[in-house]
Amino acid sequence: MRKDLPIVAIIGRPNVGKSSLFNLLIGERKSIVDETEGVTRDINMELIQTEYGAFYLYDTAGFLKEGDKFNSLVQKKVKEAIEKTDIILFMVDGRNLHPMDKEIASFLHEQEKEVWVIANKLDNPDMEVLAYEFYTLGFKEIIPFSVVHKRGYATLKEKIEIWAKNHGKSITPIQDEIRVAIVGKPNVGKSQLVNTILGYERSLVSDVAGTTRDALDDIFQWEGKTIRLIDTAGIKKKSRVADDVDYYTQVRTIQAIERSEIVVLLIDAVEGLAHSDKVILDMVAEKRRGLVIAFNKWDLKTTSGKDNTEMMKAYDAYFKQELPEFTYIPLHYISAKTGYKVPQLLHRILEIHEWFHKRIETSELNQWLQTIKEANPYKQASNLRVYYGTQIYEAPPGFLFFINKKEHLRKDYPRFLEKRLREAFGFPGIPLKLIFKEKTRDDKS
Numbered sequence: 001m002r003k004d005l006p007i008v009a010i011i012g013r014p015n016v017g018k019s020s021l022f023n024l025l026i027g028e029r030k031s032i033v034d035e036t037e038g039v040t041r042d043i044n045m046e047l048i049q050t051e052y053g054a055f056y057l058y059d060t061a062g063f064l065k066e067g068d069k070f071n072s073l074v075q076k077k078v079k080e081a082i083e084k085t086d087i088i089l090f091m092v093d094g095r096n097l098h099p100m101d102k103e104i105a106s107f108l109h110e111q112e113k114e115v116w117v118i119a120n121k122l123d124n125p126d127m128e129v130l131a132y133e134f135y136t137l138g139f140k141e142i143i144p145f146s147v148v149h150k151r152g153y154a155t156l157k158e159k160i161e162i163w164a165k166n167h168g169k170s171i172t173p174i175q176d177e178i179r180v181a182i183v184g185k186p187n188v189g190k191s192q193l194v195n196t197i198l199g200y201e202r203s204l205v206s207d208v209a210g211t212t213r214d215a216l217d218d219i220f221q222w223e224g225k226t227i228r229l230i231d232t233a234g235i236k237k238k239s240r241v242a243d244d245v246d247y248y249t250q251v252r253t254i255q256a257i258e259r260s261e262i263v264v265l266l267i268d269a270v271e272g273l274a275h276s277d278k279v280i281l282d283m284v285a286e287k288r289r290g291l292v293i294a295f296n297k298w299d300l301k302t303t304s305g306k307d308n309t310e311m312m313k314a315y316d317a318y319f320k321q322e323l324p325e326f327t328y329i330p331l332h333y334i335s336a337k338t339g340y341k342v343p344q345l346l347h348r349i350l351e352i353h354e355w356f357h358k359r360i361e362t363s364e365l366n367q368w369l370q371t372i373k374e375a376n377p378y379k380q381a382s383n384l385r386v387y388y389g390t391q392i393y394e395a396p397p398g399f400l401f402f403i404n405k406k407e408h409l410r411k412d413y414p415r416f417l418e419k420r421l422r423e424a425f426g427f428p429g430i431p432l433k434l435i436f437k438e439k440t441r442d443d444k445s
C-alpha cells in the first residue's frame with residue numbers, strides 16, 4: 001500500500017446508499033493494481049484513481065445490514081475499520097434524520113476522526129436545503145449528495161484532494177486545475193462575470209481532456225491553464241424557502257471558498273465596501289486561500305466624467321484605510337458587463353495561483369533573514385533572536401522561524417517580518433502563515 005494516500009471509509013445505517021456510493025467510486029477506478037511491488041495488498045482496501053488523484057476506500061460492506069442494531073458488536077467492527085482510516089464518510093438518508101443516525105454520530109464523535117456527513121438521496125437541487133438539518137449531528141462538513149444523480153460527487157472527490165494536501169498526504173493528481181471561487185454579495189455581478197469570461201472561450205468544458213464536469217462548475221482554458229470556476233450557479237441559485245435565503249447563500253459561499261485555491265471577491269464599486277465583504281475577507285484569510293478583489297460596475301463610475309486613474313487611486317486609499325490588514329490583496333477595477341479589464345483579472349488569477357504554490361529555497365530565505373536581522377527596529381529594545389527560517393508549507397505558503405525565547409516575541413514582530421517578507425519576495429494576494437518556535441538543541445541551525 002502506498003502510505004501517502006488517504007484512506008476513506010463509508011459508515012452509515014442500513015439502506016442509506018453506502019454500497020451504491022462504494023460502487024460509484026469503484027466504477028471510477030482506473031487501476032486496481034497497487035504500484036508498490038512486494039507489498040501485500042490490504043484485502044479490505046480498494047485503490048481508487050480518479051482524475052483528481054488517488055485514495056484508498058475501506059470496504060465496510062455488510063457491517064450494518066437491514067434489521068441490525070448499532071450494538072457493541074457492530075461498534076467493535078466499525079472501530080477496527082476506522083482505526084486505519086483518515087476520513088469517515090458518514091452516510092445518511094438526507095431526506096430525514098433517523099434516530100440511529102444520532103447513535104452513530106455520538107459514537108463517531110468519540111473516535112475523534114475527520115467525519116464528513118454525506119446527505120444522500122437528495123436527488124434534485126431543491127432538496128439540498130434538507131441537508132442542513134444534519135448540522136444538528138454536530139459535524140462541520142455536510143455534503144448534499146445523490147448517488148443516483150452523481151450530485152455532490154465532484155465536491156467529495158475534491159474535498160478528499162484538499163484534505164490530503166493539507167495533511168501532508170499526496171494523491172498525485174493527474175490533471176492540474178486552478179480552482180477559482182467568485183464570491184460577493186447578491187447582485188454584485190457574479191453571474192455576469194462568469195458569462196463574460198465564458199464568452200471568451202466558447203470551446204470549453206468538453207474540450208478539456210480528462211475533465212468531468214460537476215453540474216455546477218464551469219471549466220475553461222486561459223493562457224494555457226485550466227481554470228475551474230466553482231459552483232457559481234449554486235451561489236446564484238436561491239432557496240425557495242424565504243427564511244433560508246441568507247443562510248443558504250452563506251453556506252454556499254463557505255463551500256465554494258473551501259473548494260477553491262483562489263477567491264475572487266467582487267465588490268460593488270458604486271456601493272462601496274459592505275459588511276458582508278469584510279466577513280468574506282476574514283473567512284478567506286482564515287482558510288488561507290489566494291485572494292484578489294475586483295471592484296465591479298466600474299463602467300458606472302467612469303461615466304461620471306471623473307479621471308479614471310485618480311478615481312482608482314482614491315479607491316485604493318479608501319480600501320487601505322478601511323482594511324489595513326488586507327493591503328497585500330491586489331485590487332482590480334472591472335466591468336463584468338462591458339468586459340473592461342476582465343482579461344487582466346484572469347491574468348492576475350494565474351499569477352496569484354503561482355504564488356500560492358511558490359516555494360522559497362531555505363538558503364534564499366536565510367540570506368534575506370540575515371538582512372532583516374540587521375534592520376530589526378526592535379533590536380535595541382528586545383532580546384529576540386531569530387536564528388533560522390524555512391518554508392514548511394506550500395499551497396498556501398507557511399514559514400517556520402526558530403527563535404530564542406517566545407517571551408521575547410513582541411506582538412508586532414510577526415507583522416513586521418511578514419511585511420518585509422512580502423517586500424522581498426512578493427506573495428500578492430496570499431495570506432501567509434508565520435510560525436515561531438523556540439529552538440531546541442535538536443533543531444539544526
Ligand SMILES: Nc1nc2c(ncn2[C@@H]2O[C@H](COP(=O)(O)OP(=O)(O)OP(=O)(O)O)[C@@H](O)[C@H]2O)c(=O)[nH]1
Nearest residue numbers: 014015016017018019020064065066121146147148
Ligand atoms: N433516490 C435515491 N435512492 C438511492 C440513492 N442512493 C442509493 N439509493 C437507493 O437506496 C437503497 C439502498 O442503497 P444501498 O447502496 O444498498 O444502501 P446501503 O446503505 O449500502 O444498504 P445496506 O446494504 O443495507 O448496507 C437502494 O434501493 C438504492 O437504489 C440516491 O442517491 N437516491
Ligand SMILES: Nc1nc2c(ncn2[C@@H]2O[C@H](COP(=O)(O)OP(=O)(O)OP(=O)(O)O)[C@@H](O)[C@H]2O)c(=O)[nH]1
Nearest residue numbers: 185186187188189190191192236296297335336337
Ligand atoms: N453597470 C453594470 N451592471 C452590472 C455589471 N455587472 C453586473 N451588472 C448588473 O448587476 C445586476 C446583477 O448581476 P448578476 O450577475 O446577476 O449578480 P450576482 O452577483 O450573480 O447576483 P446574485 O445572483 O443575486 O448573487 C444585473 O442587472 C447586471 O446586469 C457591471 O459591470 N456594470
